[in-house]
Amino acid sequence: MKIRDLMTTDVRAVPPDATIKDAANIMNTVDVGAVPVVDNNKLVGIVTDRDIVVRSVAKGQDPNQKICDVMTKDIKAISPDTEVHEAADIMAKRQIRRLPVVDNGNLVGIVSIGDLAVEGKYEDEAGEALHDISKDTLS
Numbered sequence: 001m002k003i004r005d006l007m008t009t010d011v012r013a014v015p016p017d018a019t020i021k022d023a024a025n026i027m028n029t030v031d032v033g034a035v036p037v038v039d040n041n042k043l044v045g046i047v048t049d050r051d052i053v054v055r056s057v058a059k060g061q062d063p064n065q066k067i068c069d070v071m072t073k074d075i076k077a078i079s080p081d082t083e084v085h086e087a088a089d090i091m092a093k094r095q096i097r098r099l100p101v102v103d104n105g106n107l108v109g110i111v112s113i114g115d116l117a118v119e120g121k122y123e124d125e126a127g128e129a130l131h132d133i134s135k136d137t138l139s
Helices: 020-030 049-055 084-094 113-118 120-138
Strands: 034-039 042-048 098-103 106-112
Touching: 020 034, 020 049, 034 106, 042 049, 042 098, 042 106, 084 098, 084 113, 106 113
Parallel strands: none
Antiparallel strands: 034 042, 098 106
């Protein structure tokens, strides 16, 4: 099965000059833990709730600080034609829970470890990926 069959296509994103508060508001409104950062629909980063807490709040930074100051820039993205097994392997190896999906550099969706788990056939892959993601945190 391809990622295009599982990914979420209705993805809210922010531009690099958005504020931390803007991204946090999207996370709260849409109930997500990550927001892609796009510039002219090109993926340039991703910001997670953890990025905001660790790179901003914990340091006493201003919530109006630009998102580009706290976002993760070295991101791994996949294409809609990526196989689900491959996406699970990438999540496990990079210890990430979400992967942006791009087509010709343009953001077209996002897939999470939860998306893999919901699709019954890939529950084992999702569980293995989550185990690999969590094992370093738990040790």
